[in-house]
Amino acid sequence: MELILALAIGVLTGSGVWLLLRPRSYQVIIGLCLLAYGVNLFIFSMGRLYVGAAPIMPKGGFVDPTAYADPLPQALVLTAIVISFATTALFLVVMIASRGITGTDHVDGKERNP
Amino acid sequence: MTPEILPDHLIIAPILIPLVAGAIMLFYNDRNRQTKLIMGLVAVGLMFLCSTELMNSAKELTTGGETIVRIYRLGDWPVPVGIVLVLDRLSAMMVMLTSLLAAPSLIYAAAGWHGKGQHYHSMFQFLLAGVNGAFLTGDLFNLFVFFEVMLAASYGLMLHGSGPERIKAGLQYIAINLAASLFFLIGVALVYGTTGTLNMADIARELATLEPAQRLLFHAAAGLLGIAFLVKAAVWPLCFWLPATYAAASPPAAAIMAIMTKVGVYVILRLSLLILGSEAGASVGFGAPVLMIGGIVTMMFGTIGVLGTPDLAHKGGYLAIISSGTVLAAIGFSQAGGGPEILGGALYYLIGSTGAISAFFLIAEPVSRGDQGDDDDAASGAEAANEQLAERWDWTPMGLDSVEDTPAPASTRTVSWLAMAICFSLIAAMLAGLPPMPGFIGKFAILSGAIRDNVGLNGQLPAMMWVYTAMLILSGLGALIGLLRFGIRRFWAEAGPAPRILALEIVPVLMLLGMILLLTIRADAVLNYTRDTAHALVDSSIYRQAVLHDAERVDAAPPQNFEPVEGKEEESE
Numbered sequence: 235m236e237l238i239l240a241l242a243i244g245v246l247t248g249s250g251v252w253l254l255l256r257p258r259s260y261q262v263i264i265g266l267c268l269l270a271y272g273v274n275l276f277i278f279s280m281g282r283l284y285v286g287a288a289p290i291m292p293k294g295g296f297v298d299p300t301a302y303a304d305p306l307p308q309a310l311v312l313t314a315i316v317i318s319f320a321t322t323a324l325f326l327v328v329m330i331a332s333r334g335i336t337g338t339d340h341v342d343g344k345e346r347n348p
Numbered sequence: 349m350t351p352e353i354l355p356d357h358l359i360i361a362p363i364l365i366p367l368v369a370g371a372i373m374l375f376y377n378d379r380n381r382q383t384k385l386i387m388g389l390v391a392v393g394l395m396f397l398c399s400t401e402l403m404n405s406a407k408e409l410t411t412g413g414e415t416i417v418r419i420y421r422l423g424d425w426p427v428p429v430g431i432v433l434v435l436d437r438l439s440a441m442m443v444m445l446t447s448l449l450a451a452p453s454l455i456y457a458a459a460g461w462h463g464k465g466q467h468y469h470s471m472f473q474f475l476l477a478g479v480n481g482a483f484l485t486g487d488l489f490n491l492f493v494f495f496e497v498m499l500a501a502s503y504g505l506m507l508h509g510s511g512p513e514r515i516k517a518g519l520q521y522i523a524i525n526l527a528a529s530l531f532f533l534i535g536v537a538l539v540y541g542t543t544g545t546l547n548m549a550d551i552a553r554e555l556a557t558l559e560p561a562q563r564l565l566f567h568a569a570a571g572l573l574g575i576a577f578l579v580k581a582a583v584w585p586l587c588f589w590l591p592a593t594y595a596a597a598s599p600p601a602a603a604i605m606a607i608m609t610k611v612g613v614y615v616i617l618r619l620s621l622l623i624l625g626s627e628a629g630a631s632v633g634f635g636a637p638v639l640m641i642g643g644i645v646t647m648m649f650g651t652i653g654v655l656g657t658p659d660l661a662h663k664g665g666y667l668a669i670i671s672s673g674t675v676l677a678a679i680g681f682s683q684a685g686g687g688p689e690i691l692g693g694a695l696y697y698l699i700g701s702t703g704a705i706s707a708f709f710l711i712a713e714p715v716s717r718g719d720q721g722d723d724d725d726a727a728s729g730a731e732a733a734n735e736q737l738a739e740r741w742d743w744t745p746m747g748l749d750s751v752e753d754t755p756a757p758a759s760t761r762t763v764s765w766l767a768m769a770i771c772f773s774l775i776a777a778m779l780a781g782l783p784p785m786p787g788f789i790g791k792f793a794i795l796s797g798a799i800r801d802n803v804g805l806n807g808q809l810p811a812m813m814w815v816y817t818a819m820l821i822l823s824g825l826g827a828l829i830g831l832l833r834f835g836i837r838r839f840w841a842e843a844g845p846a847p848r849i850l851a852l853e854i855v856p857v858l859m860l861l862g863m864i865l866l867l868t869i870r871a872d873a874v875l876n877y878t879r880d881t882a883h884a885l886v887d888s889s890i891y892r893q894a895v896l897h898d899a900e901r902v903d904a905a906p907p908q909n910f911e912p913v914e915g916k917e918e919e920s921e
Contacts, residue, residue: 252364252914254527266470266526271534280541310489314533316494321529324503325522342525343516 239279257264257346259329259339270318274311281307324339350580359420359435361398362443370473381462384469385757388454391473395480396447399440406440407877410768411442417894427896428550434486434895437881438695442483444612444847445699446607448863449706450476452856456710457600459852464509464598471508475501475604482611486895488536488546491615492528492622495580499525502608505601517596518839524579524589525760532576533839549895552622552888556629556680567634577619580612580846581672584646591653591665594709602664602709603856609672610702617885620683625888633671633831636684640812643677647668651826660712663830664705670823671701677816678794681802686813688886689797692879694871697790699874700867704778704787708851708862711775715768715838717847764854769839771857776835780828788865790821 246268253265281304289305293295320337336343370392373384374856403419420433454472462468478498485491503525506516542562543554558566575586582590590609594602616639646669653666678694765810774785781787798813809817867874884890 253524258532262523264845269527269530273530273537277537282536282541307535307537311539312490313493314354317493318526318529321496321500321503321522321526323606324500325519325526327518328503328515328522331510332519335512335515337832341519343519 235283235285239275239283240338243272243275243279248277249268257342258285261334262341263325263329266322266325270322271315274314274318277311277314278306279307281305356418356420358398358482359418359433360422362395362402362447363433363477365394365398365485366473366476366480370470370477373468373470373473373751379464381469382459384456385454388452388469388473392447393453395450395476396444399444399447399663402435403440403444405438406435415587418742419895422625424630428547429546429628430893431485431487431490431512432547433484433601434891435484436551436891436894438614438618439483439878439882441695441699441877442610443480445702446476446479446483446609448710449604449607449703449860452706452710452859453600454482455759455854455859456599456603456853456890459850461509461598461600465507467504468508471501471504472604475505479607479611483614485549486537488548488551490546490864492529492532492536494613496529498611499529499610502601502605505605506597509598509823510833513596514596517592521589521593528576528579529657531572531579535569535571535573535576535732537563538572540570542566547895548619552625552628552892553896555623555631556627558629560630564631570619572805572882573619574581574616574638577612577615578676578724578849580609580610580648581616581676582612582669583642583672584649584669587646587649587669587672590669591657591662594668595659599661599709602661606668606702606706606709610666610698613672613679614674617679620679620709621885622891623886625886626685627888633684635688636680639680639683640816641680643675643680644812644815644819646673646676647823649673651819651823654670654827654830658834660716660834661709662885664708664712667701667708667827668705668771670741670827671698671705674701674791674794674820674823677819680769681813681816682882682886687797687801689801690794691797691881691882691885692875693790693795693797694795695873695878695881696786696867696875697877699862700778700786700790703860703863703867704775707771707775709858710860711768711772714847714849714853715772718851725731762846762849764849764851768849768853768857769835771854771861772831772835772839772863773863775857776828776831781823782828784868786864786871787824789868789871789875791824796879860874 250265250267250269250272253261253268256262256265284303287301287303288305289308291302332343333339337346340346369387373387376383419427420435421427422431422433423429448607450472450829457468457472475498478494478496481494482491482498484495503522506521507514513767518837538544539551542565543551544560545551545554555563555566576668579586579589594605595603620635620639624631624636626632650666650668650670650673652671654663656900657663657666673696675698678690678697679902682688682691682694693745778785781791795817799809802813
């Protein structure tokens with residue numbers, strides 16, 4: 235499982251970085267989304283990987299913490315997803331405004347070779 | 349209202365006041381701009397009172413010989429588990445600085461800028477809430493959340509007024525900040541993965557006993573976090589977004605965004621001295637060379653930029669870069685064991701230069717209003733500049749009103765123009781570091797601290813310190829030349845009619861200048877405060893022990909019985 239997760243994070247981040255460096259704003263936003271997915275998976279994996287372990291403990295009494303997954307990274311991921319989703323949506327709006335005003339989807343607002 | 353209860357709750361007030369004020373404003377129609385302005389000013393006034401009170405309490409605690417750190421447990425959970433707000437001298441000082449910069453910017457916006465788009469005042473208040481939260485929090489992930497609050501509001505403020513120029517700069521500004529936020533998240537996750545905690549003080553404690561393999565990962569985390577904060581602090585080579593963004597933003601937005609680069613500087617100052625300071629075990633001084641060299645190169649870059657660009661608002665951006673670089677390099681020296689004196693001077697410089705840069709952004713637009721451009725490119729530039737200007741003024745979304753832009757003033761040289769000229773020269777003197785101004789006092793304090801604490805056994809200053817000293821003086825010279833050239837051309841050489849300037853645009857500049865003047869008159873008191881702050885920062889155990897004071901209790905809790913308890917098991921079933 236570690237290998238699959240590591241590969242997934244690597245592929246997502248790698249393609250995200252490549253797209254982020256492209257000149258079209260659409261590619262940039264897709265790249266940012268992919269990067270955010272990669273980062274979210276990474277945060278998740280920082281709580282160590284458990285198979286079939288719930289992150290919520292039952293009511294009452296002391297429990298064996300090794301039988302449960304770390305709940306904190308899941309809470310962090312939730313926050314990170316919400317924030318990156320909101321800011322990406324905002325970026326999308328600005329991108330569309332830029333496309334409408336400048337007439338091009340180049341990130342500099344003008345084509346390099348007109 | 350027992351004395352223990354009141355100050356504790358006061359710590360969260362600088363976050364709550366703007367947050368609530370900004371939220372209430374959303375209920376009003378956007379045309380009630382005067383109402384919103386008054387609400388905003390009241391909120392900023394309350395924030396100022398709170399920050400005064402907080403600063404006094406931070407000061408009192410020190411003189412009483414007690415700990416100088418107060419904590420506020422947000423969910424009342426025990427310390428390393430729950431999120432805490434931490435008030436110490438540094439955060440009290442930064443919150444105070446924020447509230448001092450906020451009022452002039454708001455008043456300036458009343459001259460017409462707040463009508464050029466929607467929800468200016470709400471976004472302004474949310475920005476303040478985010479900035480204050482970032483200054484006060486003692487938790488790394490909470491810091492991320494406040495960073496995002498601040499950034500989201502700043503995107504709105506930056507785009508306020510719209511227009512092609514702003515949208516183009518805004519697109520790049522948002523993209524780079526989203527990328528930096530992702531770096532921040534990776535860093536936070538790695539810190540949690542290696543130390544198992546997100547409380548800054550607790551991280552510092554865990555770091556001392558980290559295994560070598562984990563420590564390596566922690567260093568990677570520190571590097572990634574460093575990238576995220578250095579983007580915000582605009583260190584070279586992560587600073588190319590700054591001049592374009594700040595120049596494109598409307599002047600009042602740029603004036604309050606001047607504090608945002610200082611948020612990045614603050615976090616680096618806090619984390620590098622607390623976590624990677626003198627008690628970090630094998631990680632002592634990690635990142636200090638980057639800060640030193642990066643800071644010095646940033647100062648060089650800023651100096652060249654100020655000299656190179658003809659546009660006044662761009663010059664402001666480069667001046668902000670110089671100011672960041674100066675403080676960052678001082679942090680690096682201090683972290684590497686250069687003593688607290690140099691840091692005390694740098695903090696004083698930070699207060700003065702942030703105020704001056706804020707004033708500079710406010711004055712840049714009225715002063716260059718109707719500017720015909722440099723003589724060299726007058727023929728080609730003037731036409732384009734006018735066209736651009738006209739475009740900017742005409743672009744009023746949703747038919748909202750705009751700033752007065754009558755092209756024909758009554759006389760050639762007005763009193764307001766004269767006032768502007770005097771203000772401009774004072775701000776230029778401040779930013780260049782000429783004697784009576786705080787810029788000079790701050791740089792002098794940095795230099796005297798650098799020389800007093802760092803002369804080696806052979807009586808020589810380290811080479812890096814020489815370079816820093818030289819850059820400190822050269823950057824002032826560069827700023828002086830760049831601003832004088834503009835000032836002479838604009839105020840003396842041009843014979844054309846003076847542009848019309850509203851009183852509402854002069855008053856905020858005068859307020860900021862008053863603050864700078866006060867900083868000169870009370871230089872001894874402020875310098876004492878910043879020096880004590882620096883001493884407390886360099887001795888990181890003060891902060892750590894104060895925050896973790898109650899944490900001992902958690903550690904001392906009886907070991908948990910991991911066997912399922914029979915009786916409890918039955919109960920739950």
